[in-house]
Amino acid sequence: MESYQYPMNKLAQELMNFFTVVVDKEESSAPVLFQRCGVLIRFHIEDIPDSGDISIANISKYWEAYCRKQGRKMRQDTYKEMDLVLPNEAAMQGLIEKAKDWVFPLQGITPLYKDRCAFSFHRRPVIAYVLNVVLQQGDRYGHISKSDKAPTLCLSQSPNSTLDDGTEKLSHYRLSQLRVITRRLMAYSAWRLVDPDQQSADTLRVTVEAQRCPNQPTDHVCLVCGPVLEPVGKTATTMNRDSYVALRSKDMILMAMHRNGVRMSSSHGDFDSLIQRLGAAAVIVDLFEVRHASAASVVRNGSGGSKGASYILYNSARLETLLRTFNAQVEAGVYQPLPPLDDIDLSLLEDDLDWKLIYGYLLPFPEVVESTLNLLQQGQCDVHLLVRYISSLAAIFSRYYRQKKILVQMRDQLMPVLYARVYLIMAVRQVLNVALSLLGIEPVTYI
Template structure:
């Protein structure tokens, strides 16, 4: 199943119809059958529309087409906006957890070493705990006796394991200037340097003019720490990662767009627009800009899938916090393009309010998902 990312005119989801791709799903079928999965089952692709209604799919299908031997599904956008935004904005707790989530025990390994590779291991441990807290399919347990899966995150390849434990060994952190292992400088000093770099980026690239007070210092400290986290976790955990260079700009771009969201919502309050109506009375059919649909389908609606995908292979000792970094970067890239192209806060005129209210609800959900995703990475 493929989800469309950019070519929205070609549907929202699609899948190949060649039966040979699906034959493992039908163990009793003729393995040499050369038709489509639909002809094998004696149905037409268009019947997906009726089946979606019969089985009450939570995402409503509007139409189904066939193109180049692929079945293409178009969602009912108005209903999808309403369902997803209501689910995000009105849900308060982790619901619909699996009846028997798999239990994961994380062995704590302490080390006196203070290299960047050691800090990468510390970050992986924190992020994995956060992911397990949000997961519906896995849960962390305090003892190994009741665990289905036991994991050890360590920067030392020599760490001894108990039988059956899965070792997660982070790749070494390299100095981006030399390409060699970065071990001479403690990670705490690297963080101090990163804070200074982020202050320069904020002042020269984004025009920050604040004075050197405690609030500004705290902001630069948070920005430096966020930059360091994103830089160390953006690659697969087992792959080496280069630290240093201009990566601070990426973190600044992420947090700058976070500030944009907050500023828009604060301005909505400050300008005393009429408050948004209840979600059930909001006309989401007015959200017709392509970025609005991408933000909903690829990010807001995909949050839970992204979380589960990060630990889908934890049973063999593989985790994917780099997927969170990629998700964040793609989200802010799409939002930034939307922000530049579309005037979200319009004049306070009656004929414009319905569209404004729909966009504010979208923005509130996006901010909520964005902040939760930052929290997964232990970023305030």
């Protein structure tokens, strides 16, 4: 299977080629990365009607500054008036015409305050792209294929640390999970993981440590994993991994019942196993919702920033229940079987909330994961960004679920809307499950 090519990076490259030209092939050989364009190109999730899907800096000096660093220069015909790259309506229409063949064609360009221009996309091609790539690639959505010539990286961690009774210290559990999560994230990077016996002189050596390595060599990166502290006294916790999972399991049940209105049922599968999974998920969220180099605090008496895990898994179960209910109703003859995706009218998913879920969360998922590794060589793996993304995805899906009421009895003429939304729900479930798996969290099917 071919690797996923980040569409926002393609778009950034197309915009860069429209406004600039290469003058130094050696300096400009690196690909244009959307996330490193800074003020030039901004991705919008909120207030899309007013801010556009993306916006660009319209002042030429910002583009010129970027060009000086990237072996490029401005196309002189792109800013003839007031030092703007899109000075008038004719220039904007010229870009829209050029973008007809781009990865995402432009529908309109609107000048904004502070000398920016807002771009809006034709939504249907983007929706079709996202749903197709997510559902076709499945759990490989966003993976990058590595060639034998890819730079190599060796990942290890400091020696084991246990209590006298042989159980795992909570601080060591955090450290070991940082290594495991970083290893999973590597599938979204240009690095090729190798074992210690496969290292070469050019291999980047990354070690997960409880403190920064003294006299660190240039070919070595230290990922510092902060301690796990008690919430009040800020002293190192004496809890081990198993006792903390048990504590958080009880918290998750109470939270699901009282905050989310869930009634736990032992009739579906192994109830004890479900409780254990809820607790283990809560522990991961507790340990990695802050930067890994920062201290994490244990949660006592159900207090603290712990709603996330129960809320995330509640919505994971809600996704599974929606699809399970739809399939049962198809078998019962309430609905016709789901048609192929190519036969679905995807224009039915163009309203603002559908678009926010697809464009704002499903589309950029690979870039979000990639961004966790942007500063790896500086000793930082931003796992907390992934935790934040998962929480936000659960929140926007919860809003979508409440507003769309997807599986209500629908008249025959509204069936195409149901089918389109079932495909969207399938894509959301796929992305959420992949994101959870990167953290080592198992999704749930019933709560």
